[in-house]
Amino acid sequence: MKILRYIPWVAVIVFGLLVPQLLGQNPYYLNLALEAATWALANLGLTVILGYTGQISLGQAAFFGIGAYATAIVSLHTHSLWMGLIAGIALTAIFGLIIGLSTLKMAGHYLAMVTIGFQVLISLVLNNWIPVTGGPNGITGIVRPHFFGISMLDDKPFLYLVIVILMLVASGVHVLRRFTWGRALRGIRENELAARVMGVNAFLGKAVAFTVGAAIAGLGGGLYASAAMYISPSTFNFTQSVTFLAMTVVGGAGSAAGTILGTVVLTLLPEFLRFLQNIYLVVYALIVLVVVVLLPGGIWSTVERLWQRIVAPTLPSLKSGSTPRPNLVTAGAPVLTLEGVSKSFGGLKAVDDMNLTVLGQEAHALVGPNGSGKTTVLNLISGVYPLSSGTVMLQESRINGLPADRITARGIARTFQNIRLCKEMTALENVMLGLHRHRRATFLGNMLGSPASRREQRDFEIRAMEALNFVGLSELALRPAVSLAHGQQRLVELARALVAEPTVLLLDEPAAGLNDTETANLLAVLNRLKSQGTTILLIEHDMALVTKLADRLTVLNFGRKIAQGSVEEVLKDPLVLEAFLGQDKEEEHAEAGS
Numbered sequence: 001m002k003i004l005r006y007i008p009w010v011a012v013i014v015f016g017l018l019v020p021q022l023l024g025q026n027p028y029y030l031n032l033a034l035e036a037a038t039w040a041l042a043n044l045g046l047t048v049i050l051g052y053t054g055q056i057s058l059g060q061a062a063f064f065g066i067g068a069y070a071t072a073i074v075s076l077h078t079h080s081l082w083m084g085l086i087a088g089i090a091l092t093a094i095f096g097l098i099i100g101l102s103t104l105k106m107a108g109h110y111l112a113m114v115t116i117g118f119q120v121l122i123s124l125v126l127n128n129w130i131p132v133t134g135g136p137n138g139i140t141g142i143v144r145p146h147f148f149g150i151s152m153l154d155d156k157p158f159l160y161l162v163i164v165i166l167m168l169v170a171s172g173v174h175v176l177r178r179f180t181w182g183r184a185l186r187g188i189r190e191n192e193l194a195a196r197v198m199g200v201n202a203f204l205g206k207a208v209a210f211t212v213g214a215a216i217a218g219l220g221g222g223l224y225a226s227a228a229m230y231i232s233p234s235t236f237n238f239t240q241s242v243t244f245l246a247m248t249v250v251g252g253a254g255s256a257a258g259t260i261l262g263t264v265v266l267t268l269l270p271e272f273l274r275f276l277q278n279i280y281l282v283v284y285a286l287i288v289l290v291v292v293v294l295l296p297g298g299i300w301s302t303v304e305r306l307w308q309r310i311v312a313p314t315l316p317s318l319k320s321g322s323t324p325r326p327n328l329v330t331a332g333a334p335v336l337t338l339e340g341v342s343k344s345f346g347g348l349k350a351v352d353d354m355n356l357t358v359l360g361q362e363a364h365a366l367v368g369p370n371g372s373g374k375t376t377v378l379n380l381i382s383g384v385y386p387l388s389s390g391t392v393m394l395q396e397s398r399i400n401g402l403p404a405d406r407i408t409a410r411g412i413a414r415t416f417q418n419i420r421l422c423k424e425m426t427a428l429e430n431v432m433l434g435l436h437r438h439r440r441a442t443f444l445g446n447m448l449g450s451p452a453s454r455r456e457q458r459d460f461e462i463r464a465m466e467a468l469n470f471v472g473l474s475e476l477a478l479r480p481a482v483s484l485a486h487g488q489q490r491l492v493e494l495a496r497a498l499v500a501e502p503t504v505l506l507l508d509e510p511a512a513g514l515n516d517t518e519t520a521n522l523l524a525v526l527n528r529l530k531s532q533g534t535t536i537l538l539i540e541h542d543m544a545l546v547t548k549l550a551d552r553l554t555v556l557n558f559g560r561k562i563a564q565g566s567v568e569e570v571l572k573d574p575l576v577l578e579a580f581l582g583q584d585k586e587e588e589h590a591e592a593g594s
């Protein structure tokens with residue numbers, strides 16, 4: 001029932017608006033609620049950075065602090081909290097962007113170290129830049145606004161204001177997750193290389209995630225400063241950053257609702273544990289650990305799973321008869337040209353002076369013994385590796401030297417030998433990621449749930465369903481990729497490449513690991529693609545499949561091209577026979593020896 005889907009929204013809004021009423025006039029609880037609501041904003045920033053994009057930030061309290069101080073200082077000078085908030089958001093966004101830019105060179109633990117360093121630096125500045133920050137004494141007398149003529153000096157109306165702002169930001173973060181940019185960020189988290197090859201500029205995505213995540217924390221910090229009317233550096237230290245991280249992870253970093261839940265739970269927990277006096281921190285830490293270990297997706301992921309059992313998501317509709325269309329090029333015209341392409345890894349020449357021309361609408365197979373450089377050729381074409389020398393032309397334009405996402409945008413799409421799907425995302429979402437290069441809606445539009453974002457979402461859903469239907473998997477569209485069989489995962493990858501409407505489709509051993517039935521099914525799909533005029537460059541060890549599909553064949557051995565031509569011609573070539581027979585003999589020896 002569609003109406004059931006709105007119940008969580010209504011429940012959240014009613015609960016949020018009831019909280020100030022339920023707390024009555026108790027100043028302690030009102031303060032606690034104000035604190036939790038502003039912390040929840042800092043944590044929503046972390047949802048975008050960590051939960052969606054998978055980037056560790058241990059400096060969220062620094063962003064929160066920069067927002068608080070900038071808001072306090074500017075609002076004290078201008079007597080306007082709104083001016084203060086704008087300054088706070090802008091300044092934290094700039095700092096967020098700077099940290100985000102460091103992701104070009106840093107990832108994982110190194111990035112975590114950068115954010116810790118940033119946190120420590122900001123704490124030092126807040127403590128020691130006394131003329132501006134007031135040093136350890138902090139800043140007092142921070143203004144509270146008038147809003148539509150209502151004074152916010154009382155905690156209760158101010159709490160209402162903060163809760164409304166929190167809900168607006170939370171709904172922005174929530175809807176971002178399902179639209180194009182949110183999907184791209186999640187793609188970066190789950191499989192950055194796959195996302196890049198599907199046309200996502202991962203560096204830009206991470207920089208934007210940090211900028212937006214920091215700006216949201218800055219907003220939270222500004223509201224915190226106004227709520228407390230007094231700030232000092234001790235509120236924005238490393239311990240607070242760790243607390244923010246714990247709140248986000250315990251609730252569920254991957255969703256806005258989980259983040260708010262985690263913030264509420266870990267704000268209230270110390271209150272419930274006060275009776276334990278000295279050992280309450282130990283118990284607090286144990287509870288956090290237990291939740292993190294037992295519920296890796298956070299408390300909310302369990303709630304979400306239960307909810308999906310009650311309200312099962314419905315399959316998007318399919319337009320009958322439509323199929324993904326390749327970007328057609330003239331049959332027989334050169335489409336993809338490699339000239340003098342070489343790639344060395346240290347002393348090893350994996351590809352050596354390779355020349356290759358793929359013609360329009362042909363299926364061209366690249367074969368050769370193990371380690372002969374086939375996958376490296378595909379990696380060079382798709383921008384995964386830079387070339388050591390040579391050029392790669394797609395029709396008239398040179399594509400080597402471009403980043404992978406721009407090469408995809410020019411018309412190259414590929415699959416991988418070792419399947420690279422975003423495993424926690426559904427098959428449908430994985431395929432929709434392949435449509436990233438066709439996006440129109442902006443990041444902000446996605447967060448605001450703009451009509452353009454909604455239209456794009458519907459259009460992408462239909463196109464992705466068509467592609468899944470084309471490979472025979474539309475019924476499994478809503479299953480997480482990780483739950484699909486190996487052969488099905490290969491077809492999802494193929495569907496993901498098809499929706500990009502490539503000029504040239506690169507397939508790296510699509511039949512690897514498939515049984516006979518799955519291989520026959522794959523061959524039928526590839527033959528249908530061929531009959532539509534798709535230009536295909538394929539690596540494959542299954543020579544039966546190659547013989548049935550390929551128009552021409554190029555053979556590599558030790559990184560060098562040793563033969564090229566029609567399948568029949570090439571398979572009679574003595575050099576080719578020697579290369580393959582040599583390999584067979586090696587394999588026989590190996591088997592005899594084992």
Ligand SMILES: Nc1ncnc2c1ncn2[C@@H]1O[C@H](COP(=O)(O)OP(=O)(O)OP(=O)(O)O)[C@@H](O)[C@H]1O
Binds near residue numbers: 350368370417
């Ligand atoms: N990133 C890398 N770093 C170092 N060496 C590499 C790298 N990628 C490939 N190589 C080496 O380059 C050579 C060619 O590897 P490549 O994977 O292109 O061969 P292949 O023909 O695709 O093999 P297979 O059929 O087994 O997949 C191999 O010796 C491999 O070890």
